[in-house]
Amino acid sequence: MLKKTTFAAALLAATVLSGAASAKTFVYCSEGSPEGFDPGLYTAGTTFDAAAHTVYNRLLEFKKGTTETEPGLAESYTVSDDGLEYTFKLRPGVKYQTTEFFTPTRDFNADDVVFSFDRQLKADNPWNKYVTGASWEYAAGMGFPEVIKSVEKVDDLTVKITLTRKEAPFLANVAMPFASIVSKEYADKLQADGKMNQMNQMPLGTGPFAFVAYQQDAIIRYKANPDYWGGKQKIDDLVFAITPDASVRYQKLKAGECHLMPFPNAADVAAMKADTNLKVVEQEGLNVAYLAYNTTQAPFDKPEVRKALNQAINKQAIVDAVFQGAATPATNPIPPTMWSYNKAVEDDKYDPEASKKGLEAAGVKDLKMKVWAMPVSRPYMLNARRAAELIQSDFAKVGVTVEIVSYEWAEYLDKSKAKDRDGAVMLGWTGDNGDPDNFLDTLLGCDAVGGNNRAQWCNKEFDDLVTKAKETSDIAERTKLYEQAQVVFKKDAPWATIDHSLSIVPMRKGVEGFVQSPLGDFAFDGVDITE
Amino acid sequence: MSQAAATSAVSTDPSRRARLAEFWYYFSENRGAVIGLVFFIFLVLLAIFAPLIAPHDPTQQYRDAVLVPPVWQEGGRADFLLGTDAVGRDMLSRLVYGTQFSLFVGVIVTALSLVVGVVFGVIAGYFRGWVDTAIMRVMDIILAFPSLLLALVLVAILGPGLVNAMIAISLVYQPHFVRLARAAVMSEKTRDYVVAAKVAGAGHTRLMFKTILPNCMAPLIVQATLSFSSAILDAAALGFLGMGAQPPTPEWGTMLAEAREFIQSKWWVVTLPGVAILITVLAINLMGDGLRDALDPKLKRS
Amino acid sequence: MLRFLLGRLAVLIPTFIGVSIIAFSFIRLLPGDPVALLSGERVMSPERHAEISAELGFDRPIVIQYLDYLWGVVRGDFGTSIVTKKPVVDQFFELFPATVELSLCAIVFAIVLGVPAGIVAAIKRGSFADQAMMGTALVGFSMPIFWWGLLLIMLVSGMLGWTPVSGRISLMFYFPPVTGFMLIDSLLSGQAGAFKSAVSHLILPTIVLGTIPLAVIARQTRSAMLEVLSEDYVRTARAKGLSTFRVVGVHALRNAMIPVVTTVGLQVGVMLAGAILTETIFSWPGIGKWMVDSVSRRDYAVIQGGLLMIAAVIMLVNLAVDLMYGLINPRIRH
Secondary structure (H helix, E strand, O other): OHHHHHHHHHHHHHHHHHHHHHOOEEEEEEOOOOOOOOHHHOOOHHHHHHOHHHHOOOOEEEOOOOOOEEEOOEEEEEEOOOOOEEEEEEOOOOOOOOOOOOOOOOOOOHHHHHHHHHHHHOOOOOOOOOOOOOOOHHHHHOOHHHHEEEEEEEEOOEEEEEEOOOOOOHHHHHOOHHHOOOOHHHHHHHHHHOOHHHHHOOOOOOOOEEEEEEEOOOEEEEEEOOOOOOOOOOOOEEEEEEOOOHHHHHHHHHOOOOOEOOOOOHHHHHHHHHOOOEEEEEEEOOEEEEEEOOOOOOOOOOHHHHHHHHHHOOHHHHHHHHHOOOEEEOOOOOOOOOOOOOOOOOOOOOOHHHHHHHHHHOOOOOOEEEEEOOOOOEOOEOOHHHHHHHHHHHHHHOOOEEEEEOOOHHHHHHHOOOOOOOOEEEEEEEOOOOOOHHHHHHHHOHHHEOOOEOOOOOOHHHHHHHHHHHHOOOHHHHHHHHHHHHHHHHHHOOEEEEEEEEEEEEEEOOEEOOOOOOOOOOOOOOOEEOO | OHHHHHHHHHOOOHHHHHHHHHHHHHHHHOHHHHHHHHHHHHHHHHHHOHHHHOOOOOOOOOOOOOOOOOOOOOOOEOOEOOOEOOOOOEHHHHHHHHHHHHHHHHHHHHHHHHHHHHHHHHHHHHHOHHHHHHHHHHHHHHHOOOHHHHHHHHHHHHOOOHHHHHHHHHHHHHHHHHHHHHHHHHHHOOOHHHHHHHHOOOOHHHHHHHHHHHHHHHHHHHHHHHHHHHHHHHHHHHHHOOOOOOOOOOOHHHHHHHHHHHOOOOHHHHHHHHHHHHHHHHHHHHHHHHHHHHHOOOOOOO | OHHHHHHHHHHHHHHHHHHHHHHHHHHHHOOOOHHHHOOOOOOOOHHHHHHHHHHHOOOOOHHHHHHHHHHHHHOOOOOEOOOOOOEHHHHHHHHHHHHHHHHHHHHHHHHHHHHHHHHHHHHOOOOHHHHHHHHHHHHHHOOOHHHHHHHHHHHHHHHOOOOOOOOOOOOOOOOOOOOOOHHHHHHHHOOOOHHHHHHHHHHHHHHHHHHHHHHHHHHHHHHHHHHHHOOHHHHHHHHOOOOHHHHHHHHHHHHHHHHHHHHHHHHHHHHHHHHHHHHHHHOOOOHHHHHHHHHHHOOHHHHHHHHHHHHHHHHHHHHHHHHHHHHHOHHHOO
16 A cells, blocks of 8 residues: 555656656746736736736737837738828737636637727726726826727727827837737626626736736746747746845846846846856846936026036946946937937036036036935836935035935825926936837926926927927938937936936846847747756 | 943942942853943944044045955955945945944934833823723734834834834834833832832822832833844844935945845945844843843842 | 633724724825825826825725724725735735744744753753853844845855745745645645755745744743742752653743743744744745835735734734633633
8 A cells, every 4th residue: 555655656756747847937037026917007017027928919019129019919000191090900810818717719809909998998898997996007198098089890800099189109009018908708707707806817818828827926827828829939837936136036047946037136247147057138228317407496497507517427437336337328318229319419528627617607606406316226227325325426526515305206206296396306217118209208398397397398499399200100200300309408408317227137048039128028928948 | 321320329329339239240240241241332432433433434435446345355455444335435434333323223212112111101000090001002002013014114104214213113112111110110009118108298200200110120121221232123124124224324224225236246245234233232132131130139040 | 711811802802993093094194195106107197196096085084984994894804905906805815824834934943942952051051052052042132134034045045055045935836825835735735845845945034034033932941941940849859869851851841831932922923023024035925025015015905904914913812822821820810
């Protein structure tokens, strides 16, 4: 009897082991827990990595490694002459994932697209408030409720979206994670069972990986979707091991407990590059960190003063101390990886002497000012405190006394919007969709004063250029307009542009096929392991 | 602090002098306690004379000397004995100034929780009845939360910072003092000397704080030394969680939190603040053990 | 006994109501706006902000909000997390086993090492072993555990590679949670090596969380033991020529255990406080880390629900310790 059990156990062990050997499991040490699994409800990249890029697809997708769009669930699209009607031809024969919790009976069709948009846009849709506090924040942030007039099904494989105004960045927006397409059939079943909450806990889509299980704050498991329209993935299982501490992530990567990790400590990068078991790829991120003066308050209402202060900041020192070099000093308000980046614009050179003279010439003496530093670490500025301290000592050298102020994060975001705010605010931005409009108009347009425009800077010349670019669909034409806008920006200097941080991704040597996204996404379709 | 209280009493009462001598006899018998005391005095001197001792300004950034290792390691520099941190500030100077903050936290938290706790405890124990019930229920409520969690939420309400951290920590330490003071007062209240004083016409306040309290000090002093060391640990823990002293304050817990990213690469920025916390707390606890042995007759011979 | 229990419950209920008021009002005092945090750097329009606030019920009078909340609590509804949109109770029970497992391991670790160390130190009072052990215990008692954890990760996991860095079990193993306790679940799963893996993941967090209780228990056992050893009946037993082992094992130990049990009970609150730091360092998916994260995310529902449930657990454990104390020591039975 005893012998028999041992044998059975051995047999079991053998099958488990052989099973493990043939199944390829890719482990990603992610930086945090997803807030939920319905991408429409959230705005955080961590959530999109876990939900949107694994389980779901969108009508259009960003081509890997670029900010250009390519066909996704829509095979093609046409735009009407007035630029208001977008007609999408849907991909036929796309299957939804079959999982333990749901078996689809039909393929993807136009009903799913209409449903996916309507639930976010129409208050009377039963799914509009299916969880407490559902707010569809990103759709609102990208202006969808105002821009989209209607989403209609033409036939099973054709959808027409009508806009209220010309909006060149619309196509890029459709490729964003929040616009993921969900299954109406699955939603209907959940609604009938009275389990609508499950939509946010057990996602089901058309994407490359099917959701298996989530253990709160610990592990998310997916398996490759065998019916994926783009073909089955080379890896069989995908695991997110949630590891919030960067040094712990590094340890796990070194120990082979995971294959790839995001956001390493800047201080560890050199050692990672030296490790023969690892490889490191890096790319400039689609972001900018800036110090926004309040251009409505004296003496910061004078461009000369702002210019002079900009010359006092040693950006290289900030990049070195905060990022250990893993960032580049910023010249323009948009990052160099973005189309229309104007290389001809020259940065204000670090020159304390010139700065001092400039301030004197402008009649500014014994200036005391506040510099706001964020209380949290952001991808574009890992340690705002440290950066503010550096700026403080830089400004001291040109006779400007700085007081560093900080608030709790939500308060910080809110108070910094005030038009009569006292002091210069450090903040930044990570691009949503790779469109320059998403930086230039969103952060510096006249409409954004009192909101995202923390410099409270309304410059007619600049505003006209970006508004015109938004309504133009020809890329070459838009590029020219944005290039001009950057010249105007630099001349008037509402910000001290600080840095664009690099996105550094360390991984095991055996990882192949991972393509870094300029949008900062971590997507694992097409990845393989040879280790 | 207990020393000072005892010394001031010496001149007035000859019997106290004998008790002090006895106290010192037992205290000095404990070798660990003496070592702790010596080290503690050293820390106090360090804190007071920090501006003279520290080779650099603790917030001065040497841009040419970022993350320099300690002097005995390759690449170390003689002007930065224990190396520098991520923005080129001298570690030794920051550690020396850090003593000021840690001792300050210990003193303030202990004083605050001792004074407030004793007042409430004595009142509760003296009056009993509904006053007692009300006070003790509030203490029960405080004790129902894990102290660090309660302190964390309190600091989140008050706003992160060293002063608010101290307020939060003293609040969560209250119940221990209240309970001790209450129990001591209740057991002393029926003693002859108290009854005598009452008959002689002493008022409530006098009875509570002049007659009874001085005779209940021993357990409170022991608790106070314990609070002193825990306050330093808890303030550092809050600093570590980003809710205590804010940078660039050279508080040890905050320094540790800021240095966390260097754990794999630059050992000195991570290790040294922790060592500083450990030995400071250890010295105070050694002293506390000696105090307890000397003050608590029951344990005197153990 | 029953009267004693009822008396304790009569105190517990008003305390619990007090706790709920504190937990509820604290949250309203927190600066920062959870609604605004939902959108981060992206600005939300004032109308939208008002709409979402209304939906979450933040616009109603505070007393109504409280009564509503209390009524929910009575029915077992602690609200819904603003961030994850999941019921707070579900999240609590999903994470709580991890904290309990870690705390139990830590307390067992502390008892298994601390009690014998305390006994040996007491018997060999003044010897080198006594001094060494008590010196070590004092160092442990003075340890900033957040630093201790970092140090152990750096040395044991990083340089020596003996233990895994974080997590509860190797990712190779996958089985649905049955009890939520990884040690039990890994055995139930029947997968070879799963249990071993779960154990190896527990080692460092257990040591870190158990360090302070270990020191406290060792010191407490030693002084309780010393006290008992000096009592007449033990001296008599010794004089009668009973072996040290018998005297200690049979007579002294049982009496010395009373203060030790109390100490262990008192350590539960300390444990939960320590769990906040330990879980943060080891990325341990328990309630300590959950609370810290929720404070920084201003997740009202989670902070108030979590505070309330944690307080309830502590109060129940204290009650259990009181009852146990009454059983061991008949003299205080009321």
